[in-house]
Amino acid sequence: MxxxxxxxxxxxxxxxxxxxxxxxxxxxxxxxxxxxxxxxxxxxxxxxxxxxxxxxxxxxxxxxxxxxxxxxxxxxxxxxxxxxxxxxxxxxxxxxxxxxxxxxxxxxxxxxxxxxxxxxxxxxxxxxxxxxxxxxxxxxxxxxxxxxxxxxxxxxxxxxxxxxxxxxxxxxxxxxxIKKFQMYVNKGETEWRVYNKNGESLELPLAIRLNDFVMEEYKPKLVIIDKKGKPLPVENPDYVQIEAKHSVTSIMGEYEVLVQRYIHDAMRKDNYFEERKMTGSCPAALVKIKSNKTGFTKEGWISSGSPYIIYQTLQLDSLHTLVMTQPEPKKFLSDITVTKKPNNKEKVSEQISYLLEVNKPIKIGDWSIYQYGYDEKAGKVSNYSSFELVYDPWVNYxxxxxxxxxxxxxxxxxxxxxxxxxxxxx
Known part of the structure; x- marks a missing residue:
């Protein structure tokens, strides 16, 4: 074989x-x-x-x-x-x-x-x-x-x-x-230009006008800090979400906090806050806090503040202070108007209005426009919005x-x- x-x-x-x-x-x-x-x-x-x-x-x-x-x-x-x-x-x-x-x-x-x-x-x-x-x-x-x-x-x-x-x-x-650009547009203004990696100005066939910037926020949280400003306990800070008016929450297992009144859009007036939905308003709450160990109680207004209003805290003793955190963004969107430059066949520029949200881009021809960011320090009163523009002529195939x-x-x-x-x- x-x-x-x-x-x-x-x-x-x-x-x-x-x-x-x-x-x-x-x-x-x-x-x-x-x-x-x-x-x-x-x-x-x-x-x-x-x-x-x-x-x-x-x-x-x-x-x-x-x-x-x-x-x-x-x-x-x-x-x-x-x-x-x-x-x-x-x-x-x-x-x-x-x-x-x-x-x-x-x-x-x-x-x-x-x-x-x-x-x-x-x-x-x-x-x-x-x-x-x-x-x-x-x-x-x-x-x-x-x-x-x-x-x-x-x-x-x-x-x-x-x-x-x-x-x-x-x-x-x-x-x-594929080309990607970031465009920053101030409220009430129209922008055609972006900048490349070398810092050179480029004019795009699309223009964006920012009509308004809108943000929805979660209710802020309460936390106790020490005299150095560190949240307590240091190893695992105890942040408590404000639920609603008259809600009672426990912080650090020692303090009971009663929210007597909560205003999401508030303005300071003398020693208290009142509801006013206007530029610069901020969350504020009238709270009553009690120590289960010592029986100590205290009542007062606290606020996270805004670029126009200084924050307010509630001093408990020489070592502890009750504060309110900045509210976290729940959803933000931009009311924009997009203008397309006319090509050889078109004589008039096309204008379309959109409400642009995060993860919900709009597509115009070979361009996709994404909501990218805003002035995080200003929050809901941000005066500008940033967008990412992506040019991809092959994506449809x-x-x-x-x-x-x-x-x-x-x-x-x-x-x-x-x-x-x-x-x-x-």
Missing amino acids: KKRRKKKLWQFPWAYKESVLFLAGLCFTGIVLQVLCGEFPLELLSYPVNIYCGLFIIISLSFFSFWSNNYIYQWISGIPFSVTVLGFFMLLSLFMGLIPQSALDEATIFSQLIIKLGFNSMTSSWLFAIVYSLSLISLGALIIRRSKKFKWSDYAFYLNHFGLWMILFFAGLGAAD VYIGMIILALGSISLLWKGNKTNSNYDLG
């Missing part, structure tokens, strides 16, 4: 061993480039270069498919290479999840190494660019190879793989065209890819249930 000859390494057809070694070599090359050259020059792939690169990949894979018997083509479009590329891609995703993708403190040698290798900014590293490119090529070759023997019954395969390829293609090659991928996933589930049903009936 003849012994089966063991295939030598790098002898065609290539399988998993060759695929792993090949990708490991390219990844090592990417790390070397990262150390020597810094981040991958993503800006070089800006429009129209990314279009040319995409067309080159598609045309090259299509022509290459005519030599389907070639070992290299069979390897690139085969399962071993695809699975290996997917494994490397998942490994990089794991690194991205475990390592903060932000600026790191260079105080430690480990942090310096992470920064040098580009692991804290993975999507802009040479390593990621190489693995991403191989994923695009492998998935594209697999789709073309399967399409040459097209079958309608394989619709779930085509939907899944083509949807995923579209996501990778447009999200990756379109990344160089990414969404189409997601829809196709979702349809493919549903098709797989439906097809699987149908197969199981047929099997049970048989």
Whole structure:
């Protein structure tokens, strides 16, 4: 009986061993480039270069498919290479999840190494660019190879793989065209300009007018501080939320606090507060506090204050003071009017009004506008609002890819249930 000859390494057809070694070599090359050259020059792939690169990949894979018997083509479009590329891609995703993708403190040698290798900014590293490119090529070759023997019954395969390829293609090659800006707009003013990383002023095709800034707040909290201003107990400060009028709360297990009156929008008048909803108003409460240990009681007004009104506290003794914290924002939004510059076909500028909230961006053409921030020191009387403007001309194609991928996933589930049903009936 003849012994089966063991295939030598790098002898065609290539399988998993060759695929792993090949990708490991390219990844090592990417790390070397990262150390020597810094981040991958993503800006070089800006429009129209990314279009040319995409067309080159598609045309090259299509022509290459005519030599389907070639070992290299069979390897690139085969399962071993695809699975290996997917494994490397998942490994990089794991690194991205475990390592903060932000600026790191260079105080430690480990942090310096992470920064040098580009692991804290993975999507802009040479390593990621190489693995991403191989994923695009492998998935594209697999789709073309399967399409040459097209079958309608394989619709779930085509939907899944083509949807995923579209996501990778447009999200990756379109990344160089994404632009992000922050715009600060004062209340009652209109702003067209933003500033780039070099501090240079840029004029955008969109203008934002801030009509009003509105903030809803949670009720403030009560806490006892020492003479140095530190909340007590020092190890675990006891903050108590004000619930409503006549509510009784316990602080530090020793003091009972009765809220006799609470006004969220108050103005000071002599030695007390009255309700007035106007600029500069602040939360205030008339409280009565009692010590369960000594029987000591005291009554008075306390307030968190505002940029226009000084805060007020209730002194308990030489060591303890009852104070009210600043109310935390519950929701804030900006009443804005967006003006679009007219293009060659339009003669009149388009103006649209929005109520812009956090995590509820508005989309105008290829631009998305997000509520970014406000003057945190001024709080609800902030005189300006800041916005993040993101330009992404490819995002709609990414969404189409997601829809196709979702349809493919549903098709797989439906097809699987149908197969199981047929099997049970048989």
